[in-house]
Amino acid sequence: MGKKVALIGTAAMATAMRQINPDVVSAFPITPQTAIVQDFASYVHNGMVDTEFITVESEHSAMSACVGAASAGARVMTATSSAGLALMWEILSIASGLRLPVVMTNVNRALSAPINIHCDHSDSMGARDAGWIQFYSENSQEGYDNLIKSIRIAEDENVRLPAMVMIDGFITGHSTEILEILEDSQVKGFLKENKAPYSVLDIENPSTFGPLQLTDYYFETKKQEADAMVASMDTIKAVCKEYRELSGREQPLVDTYMIDDAEMAIMVLSSTAGTTRSVVRELRKDGIKAGLIKPRLFRPFPKEEIIESTKNLKALAVLDRSDSFSGQGGPLYSEVRSALYDLDTKPVITNYVYGLGGRDTTIDQIKKAFNDLSSVAKTGKAENLVNYLGVRE
Amino acid sequence: MNKKSNNLKPSDFNTQRKPTWCLGCGNFGIWNSIKKAFVNLGLKNHQILIVYGIGCSGNTTNFIKTYAFHALHGRALPIATGAKLANHKLNIIVMAGDGDGVGIGGNHFIHSCRRNIDITYIMHDNKTYGLTTGQTSPTSDKGYKTKSTPLGVIEEPINPVSLALSSNATFVARGFSGDVKYLTNIFESAIKHKGFSFVDVLQPCVTFNKKNTYDWYRERIYKLESDKEHKKEDLISAFKKSKEDMGGKIPIGVFFQQEKPSYGDGLKQIERKPLVDHVINDIDINNLLTSYF
Ligand SMILES: Cc1ncc(C[n+]2csc(CCOP(=O)(O)OP(=O)(O)O)c2C)c(N)n1
Ligand code: SF4
Numbered sequence: 258m259g260k261k262v263a264l265i266g267t268a269a270m271a272t273a274m275r276q277i278n279p280d281v282v283s284a285f286p287i288t289p290q291t292a293i294v295q296d297f298a299s300y301v302h303n304g305m306v307d308t309e310f311i312t313v314e315s316e317h318s319a320m321s322a323c324v325g326a327a328s329a330g331a332r333v334m335t336a337t338s339s340a341g342l343a344l345m346w347e348i349l350s351i352a353s354g355l356r357l358p359v360v361m362t363n364v365n366r367a368l369s370a371p372i373n374i375h376c377d378h379s380d381s382m383g384a385r386d387a388g389w390i391q392f393y394s395e396n397s398q399e400g401y402d403n404l405i406k407s408i409r410i411a412e413d414e415n416v417r418l419p420a421m422v423m424i425d426g427f428i429t430g431h432s433t434e435i436l437e438i439l440e441d442s443q444v445k446g447f448l449k450e451n452k453a454p455y456s457v458l459d460i461e462n463p464s465t466f467g468p469l470q471l472t473d474y475y476f477e478t479k480k481q482e483a484d485a486m487v488a489s490m491d492t493i494k495a496v497c498k499e500y501r502e503l504s505g506r507e508q509p510l511v512d513t514y515m516i517d518d519a520e521m522a523i524m525v526l527s528s529t530a531g532t533t534r535s536v537v538r539e540l541r542k543d544g545i546k547a548g549l550i551k552p553r554l555f556r557p558f559p560k561e562e563i564i565e566s567t568k569n570l571k572a573l574a575v576l577d578r579s580d581s582f583s584g585q586g587g588p589l590y591s592e593v594r595s596a597l598y599d600l601d602t603k604p605v606i607t608n609y610v611y612g613l614g615g616r617d618t619t620i621d622q623i624k625k626a627f628n629d630l631s632s633v634a635k636t637g638k639a640e641n642l643v644n645y646l647g648v649r650e
Numbered sequence: 651m652n653k654k655s656n657n658l659k660p661s662d663f664n665t666q667r668k669p670t671w672c673l674g675c676g677n678f679g680i681w682n683s684i685k686k687a688f689v690n691l692g693l694k695n696h697q698i699l700i701v702y703g704i705g706c707s708g709n710t711t712n713f714i715k716t717y718a719f720h721a722l723h724g725r726a727l728p729i730a731t732g733a734k735l736a737n738h739k740l741n742i743i744v745m746a747g748d749g750d751g752v753g754i755g756g757n758h759f760i761h762s763c764r765r766n767i768d769i770t771y772i773m774h775d776n777k778t779y780g781l782t783t784g785q786t787s788p789t790s791d792k793g794y795k796t797k798s799t800p801l802g803v804i805e806e807p808i809n810p811v812s813l814a815l816s817s818n819a820t821f822v823a824r825g826f827s828g829d830v831k832y833l834t835n836i837f838e839s840a841i842k843h844k845g846f847s848f849v850d851v852l853q854p855c856v857t858f859n860k861k862n863t864y865d866w867y868r869e870r871i872y873k874l875e876s877d878k879e880h881k882k883e884d885l886i887s888a889f890k891k892s893k894e895d896m897g898g899k900i901p902i903g904v905f906f907q908q909e910k911p912s913y914g915d916g917l918k919q920i921e922r923k924p925l926v927d928h929v930i931n932d933i934d935i936n937n938l939l940t941s942y943f
Contacts, residue, residue, distance in 0.1 A: 285754075286782040286798065295785075295797040302800035312798055314788060315724065315754040340722060344754075372704065372720055 259437040259504060266429040269397035269436055270336065270362045270422075271296035273404040275306055276444035279360075280331035283311040283322035287341040288374045289426040290364040294336055316341040320348035320359075327357035328466050330453035332408070335359065338426060339366035342380045346387070352419040353388025353482060355466055358411035358451070359419040362404060365527070365578075366426040367614045375615020376426040378526065379579040382588045388482055390420035390489060391556040393526040398436040399553065400424040402500065402508060405444055409496045412451045416489040418482075425528040427615065439504060447503055486557045493554065511562035512551040515541060519548030519569065521604075521630040525576040526552060526589065529611070529618050533576075536623040547627055555589070560596045567597065570604035572634040574626050576646070578612045586610070586643040607639045611646035622647045660685035663695065667712045676853030676864075677706060679827030680745075680774055681713060686830070687837035688716075693741060701730040703746025703755070705781045706855075707774035710745055724755030727762045730769050731913075737926045738768065738914050741841060748775040748789040752808045756788070759810075763817035766845045767913040772837070773810055773848070774827075776855035777862050784858025794861060811892040814848040815885065815906055821847035822888065822906045826871055827854070828864050832902070839904060845912040852900070867900065874903030882907045 264272065271293045274282070282301075284294040301310040309326075313319050316337050327333045337345060342363055352359045363381050367373040381391060390410060394400035400422060407420040424430055439447075455464040470478055493510070501507055514534050516522060523533050530551040540547040550566045550573075552559060567573055575594075577587020585591060586608035597603040609626050612618045626646060633639045663685040671677045688698065698716035702708040704723035711720040717740070721729045726744045734742045751759050751773045762771065778796070779785045785798040789810065793802040814822045821843040825833040833851065840847035852871070854864050874880055880887050888906035895901070914920055 286779060286785050288782060291782050291785075298798045298800055312786065314756065369722055370720075 259439045259443070261435055261437050263433050263435050264397060265292070265431055265433050266397040266400060266424050267292035267364065267431070268296055269401045269434075269438075270404060270424065271300070272438060273401045274334055275300045276439065276441050277332070277334065277405060277408055277448065278306045278445075279308055279334040281309045281311065281323070281326035281333045282335060283313055283319045283326070283333075284335045284337070285313055285316045285319045285341060287316070287338045289366060289430045290336045290338040290341065290362070292430075293362060293364070316344040317348065320345040320352065323359045324348055324352050324355070324357060327352070327359050328355065328456070329458045330451065330456035332412070332451045333357075333359045334361060336362040336364070338364045339368055339380045342384055343368060346384060349384055349387040349389060349419070351467065354478070356417040356482070356485070357419060358417055360404065360407045360411050361419075361421050362400070363421050363423050364426045364430045365423050373614040374426070376428055377578045377613045377615065378423070379613075381421065381423050382579040382581075384421070385556060385588060388418065388486065389556060390418055390486075390493075390554075392420070392422045392554055393552065394422060394424045394429065395528055395530045395551060396429055396436070397424070397434045398506075399508065400429065401436060401438060402504065402506060403553070405439070405447065406496050406500050408448055410489065410493050412449065413492045413496070414452065414454070416485060416492050417454070418485055418489060423527060428528045437504070443503060447500065490557055490559075493557075508553060509562070510552065510554045510559045511566050512553060513566050514549040514551075516548040516550060516566055517569070518546055520546040521572040521574075521627065521634045522548035522550050522567070522570050523574050523576060523623065523626060523630075524550040524552070524589070524593065526555070526578065529576060529578070532618060532620060533623050536620055536627065540624075540627060545627070545631070552589075558592055558596065563593060563596050564600065567604055571637070572630045573604040573606045574609055574630050575606060576609045576611050576626070580610050580613065584643075590643075605633050605637060605639050607633060607641070608643045609646040610643070616647055618647060658689050658694065660689055663688055663715050665713055665715045669713045670709060671706060672857045674854075674856040675706070676776060676827035676851075676855065677710065677774060679830050679833065680772065680851055680853060681710060683825075683827070683830050683833040683837055684743075684745075684772070685714065686834040687841060690834065690838055691841060698741045698743065699730075699733055700743045700745055701726045701733065702744075703750030705747035705750055705774070705779070707745055707747040707780070708750070709781075724750050724753070724758070726750065727755065727758040727771065731762065731765070731767050734767055734769055735914060735917070735920065735925065737924045738920055739924050742769040743841070744769060744771045745774065747780065747787070748773055748777060748810065749779045749787040752810055752813065753788045756808075760813065760817040763814050763819035763846055763848065765913045766818070766820055766910055768845055770837075770840045770843075770847045771849070772840075773850050774853045775810060775850050776853045776859055777807075778855050778859045780855050780858060784855070791861060796858070809892060809895070810848075810850045811905055812889065814850075815889050815892055819848050819906075820845035820908045820910050821904070823848070823904045824850045824852065824902045826852045826867055826902050828867060829902075832873070836904065843907065845910055852902070870895075870898060870900040871902050872899060874901050874905065877901070
């Protein structure tokens with residue numbers, strides 16, 4: 258069975274990469290991702306993996322090298338953060354458009370300007386429509402598990418889409434936590450052969466990748482991509498079930514805490530779910546019916562699970578660690594509202610943009626949001642739909 | 651620029667922040683030299699814009715009091731280019747690392763050279779990525795071992811001086827941050843030069859680069875003036891000199907300088923005054939538009 262180890266978050270991701278043993282890794286250093294790639298470079302050096310490791314001059318080149326290797330049928334991984342992901346943006350949609358199952362870790366970090374190295378989700382949310390599967394992880398354990406699952410999901414013949422796994426920069430990436438890792442042989446046994454339907458190196462069946470499609474076929478290609486994303490849900494569920502049997506870890510796509518009889522709940526991605534859970538526990542002691550909803554998956558959007566988790570609520574606050582600058586709140590909020598829009602009965606849904614640029618999100622802030630929510634639950638009305646938590650005005 | 655007319659001291663270019671570089675870092679030498687060069691050239695704080703890359707070098711943003719722009723990694727040159735076109739009266743300087751300049755931003759470097767835009771580019775060349783804790787950079791010596799390349803670099807390094815020369819830069823020099831006096835002179839000439847001026851500064855990174863140390867450089871460098879054969883108007887000679895560091899000796903000084911119209915010189919829009927000084931409030935475009943109605 259698995260064993261317990263104490264690792265910093267980036268080391269947990271590098272460990273998963275070592276066990277996955279990809280054919281090619283190409284990456285470029287950026288805080289707070291750097292340690293993942295450095296650990297991995299040492300695995301290559303020590304002969305612990307069979308990977309071709311390519312150091313390049315930018316993330317644009319890193320993702321391009323990944324795309325090149327994946328079109329030859331290789332299992333390919335990388336990792337980045339912030340401006341690095343932004344610089345990859347042009348190639349992200351090449352990976353998804355060509356249906357290449359590249360898998361990466363994104364250690365969430367705020368986008369410039371102003372320059373900042375700490376955690377928020379503006380980087381990965383900026384790539385939410387790039388056709389990549391997106392997992393968000395509360396801690397190193399989930400990051401590690403999500404990364405291994407992502408390989409199986411991305412490479413599945415019914416999916417063939419790239420996937421990114423998020424862990425929170427510094428909060429998760431640089432802190433030591435105890436996690437349970439699988440045996441190398443278990444990971445090896447869990448992964449399947451990566452059967453690429455086409456390969457640029459298959460000289461018996463020559464193929465061209467990415468040729469021009471104009472008004473004639475482009476639309477159909479994109480529709481296929483959209484269909485693949487929707488259909489990937491079945492594979493995601495099947496892979497998660499299999500992984501649960503292997504690891505013993507129950508990790509529903511949308512996780513909940515104390516939700517069954519809750520009147521109000523906070524929905525939040527990644528590490529802040531931990532803070533919220535402890536606040537819920539405290540409020541429960543005072544008899545306050547609070548709950549937590551934590552989506553692990555953001556792309557494809559787990560609509561059914563979100564509806565199920567919110568069905569008994571009077572009030573729901575969605576927390577976003579990035580702003581969409583639309584005047585209508587953050588990205589998770591918009592999508593949750595849209596998912597619930599057609600229901601006859603639904604909670605009042607408010608939004609809190611929080612923790613931008615790594616601003617610490619405290620227990621008191623979460624309590625404040627719950628406090629606001631309790632009056633929303635009582636009155637059925639919210640004074641402000643979109644709020645900013647913990648900002649100095 | 652009137653010499654020494656500003657009555658300033660180098661410390662007048664300090665901010666309230668003390669540099670955060672590691673003790674002994676070569677960035678200190680560059681920092682001291684550039685402030686002295688400003689004083690010697692009679693420049694005032696508000697007459698200078700420095701655009702910085704991201705890196706230990708870029709952290710200078712917080713330690714020199716002029717107009718400042720902390721750009722993205724690799725993108726300092728295009729930002730400086732835009733600023734120069736908007737206000738060509740400003741003295742515009744770019745300070746960034748070797749990773750910034752010939753790695754992620756390499757494309758901008760060669761195009762800025764050939765464009766001959768009138769800015770001064772100071773490359774803090776420590777042959778490593780300092781800020782991200784010492785990975786190899788495109789100027790790292792072959793075989794240089796780091797955490798990202800435990801087996802040593804297998805690629806050939808880029809020689810920034812040769813690259814600038816072959817990209818048609820009109821002022822190309824190399825300095826050493828361990829020789830502040832000489833570096834100050836080079837900075838002054840570079841800033842005075844009309845057109846794109848490039849200074850490759852050999853900058854020891856005492857924390858991560860244990861190979862290219864102060865001693866390592868001191869054993870190898872010599873000043874170009876000591877070679878009477880070399881004329882800075884002679885591109886071929888400059889190119890030969892730039893390739894010398896392959897052979898163990900490293901020349902510093904001005905390799906090449908040429909007078910040529912700079913990019914802005916050809917632009918009608920800024921012939922009479924900088925773009926920022928154009929008043930657009932009271933321009934009535936109705937007359938022009940009615941001719942199309
Ligand atoms: C797009 C992007 N990728 C990566 C980084 C991370 N990063 C910051 S500084 C740096 C390298 C610094 O090296 P160099 O430019 O030589 O400057 P030095 O720190 O040595 O002065 C890197 C890779 C970034 N900021 N942005
Ligand atoms: S890491 Fe190197 S370049 Fe950066 S401040 Fe320290 S000595 Fe200077």
